[in-house]
Structures are given as C-alpha cells and as structure tokens.
Amino acid sequence: MSFNHAQQVEVLNQNLFELAGKVNVSFEFFPPNSPAMETTLWKSVQRLKGLSPKFVSVTYGAGNSTRERTHRIISKIQNETDLVAVPHLTCIGATREELISIAKDYWKSGIRHIVALRGDLPEEEINPQAPEMYASDLVELLKSVADFEISVAAYPEVHPEAPNPQFDLVNLKRKIDAGASRAISQFFFNTETYLRYRDRCLSSGIEVEIVPGILPVTNFKQLLKFSAMTNVTVPSWMHSLYEGLDNDPVTRNLIAANVAIEQVKVLAKEGVRDFHFYTLNRSDLTYAICHSLGVREQV
DSSP, X not given: OOOOHHHHHHHHHHHXXXXXXXXXXXXXEOOOSSHHHHHHHHHHHHHHGGGOOSOEEEOOOGGGTTHHHHHHHHHHHHHHSSSOEEEEEEOTTOOHHHHHHHHHHHHHTXXXXXXXXXXXXXXXXXXXXXXXXXXXXXXXXXXXXXXXXXXXXXXXXXXXXXXSHHHHHHHHHHHHHTTOOEEEEEEOSOXXXXXXXXXXXXXXXXXXXXXXXXXXXXXXXXXXXXXXXXXXXXXXXXXXXXXXOTTOHHHHHHHHHHHHHHHHHHHHHTTOOEEEEEOTTOOHHHHHHHHHTTOOOOO
C-alpha cells in the first residue's frame, strides 16, 4: 500500500492529535571518541534540548573505559545547558572508595540523578582490589552517599547472563528495594514483549515505572550483531522491512521512524507516558520522530 503526500500529512496530524502533550521523552548519548564525533554529539544536544526532555543520559564504557569522557560530557551539559544531565555509573572493576568519591563529586557539582549499572565485563583483567558488586549494591552505595534519584536497567527479554526470567525479576526487585526509583528497559521491537514484562513486574511487587527504551534502527546489519549479544529478538517482519536496503539510507530512515512511532503509539494507548530514546549521538531522526509524536519545541 502506498500513500500520497496528503495521506502522509493526515497520518502525521492524527499522531499529533492523539499524543500531543501526553508523551515525555529522555535521550541517551555516549561519550565521543574523536573530535568529529564530539562535534556531532554537541550538535545533537543543541538540537534536542529544545524538545524539553525530562533528562539526557551519558553512557559509561565497559570496565570504566570512558569514565573521564563521561564525566567531561556530563559536566559540559550541566554547565552549558538547562538540561538535566544524568551520568551512567558502573561498579564492576571499581573499588567502593572510588565509587563513593565519584558520587560525592557528582553531588557537589549539582548532579542529582544517576543511572546505576553493574556494567559489562571488560576484556582486560579486573582490578583485583575491586569487590564483587552488582547494580543493587551500587544503588545502596549511592543512597548512602546522598539522596540521588536512581534509574536502573530492565530487560524485557531477560538479561543475557540471567539463568531464567524469574531470576531476572528478582534481581530487578533487589535494585528497586535498594532505592532505585525507575527502570529503563533494554530496547525491544515487539510491544507485547514489553507489556507482558510490565505485567510480570507488577505481579512480582515491582511498582516503579518501567520506561521503554526506543531504538530507531538505521543500520540493520549492526542491529543483528548487537541484538545477538543483548538477547533481543529481531522479529521476522523487521527482516522483511529492511530487506534490500543496504545501500538506501533514506528509506531505512523512513522505516526506522515509522517503526519507532508505531511503538510509541501502541504503548501510549496502554498507559505508557515516558520513553527513553537511544539516539546514537545523532539528532535528526530522533527529532523527527518526537516532532511527529507531538513533542515539540516551545516557541
């Protein structure tokens, strides 16, 4: 089925009518590893800040490999914009003293919200002085330093290292009981997967908000590699949508936007109001998606 321009405009206007004022967004960035990527990142921050996100987060590399870059980007966002800057913090390979020092520094600099994660295992040997810690331990440590608002990770399709779904839910509840106030989900593509997971969380006594993580897919081959590592299902209909588009980035972007918009629309009808976008440090596609959902700059 094809749509002419008037029909496309009508669909976008319907999205706006249904969702305007009902959707809140947050954005995730990662520390750039080159001057060119840093320029791209700051252009993205400047473009997206007008959408008034609830917060913007900056990731942390495996084994604290991007610690200094993360701190620097967070400090710049905190000092040069009105955005709520939220650093990711991982505990694997770090001593308690290091983590306490980082938390105190963040609190002194005005940071009040942290995404607390165990972190991925680094390729090199872990610091032998670092204790074995999990995200729940990190949440407890942060709360002992100051009254941080803390987000943690949730896995609708189960964490790759979890032996079963129930173990994963128990682990999430442990993080919430330690003081986390929300969970941000791994990306997913079947909305029913998220909704069933949300129901299981409620049944397990997890009553905090589970914010859906939305990943607009522009590089399907890269997605397949990443999804294999993260235990995320890529449904057959996505394979069909992206088939034959390896050399057609314009069409891939249109499909990526359509899939993300449809995810948000369906979840919003189920009462979800907050959405976390994995931007991959690029603003144009995320901005277009948010615009079509009624999330717009205030003039």
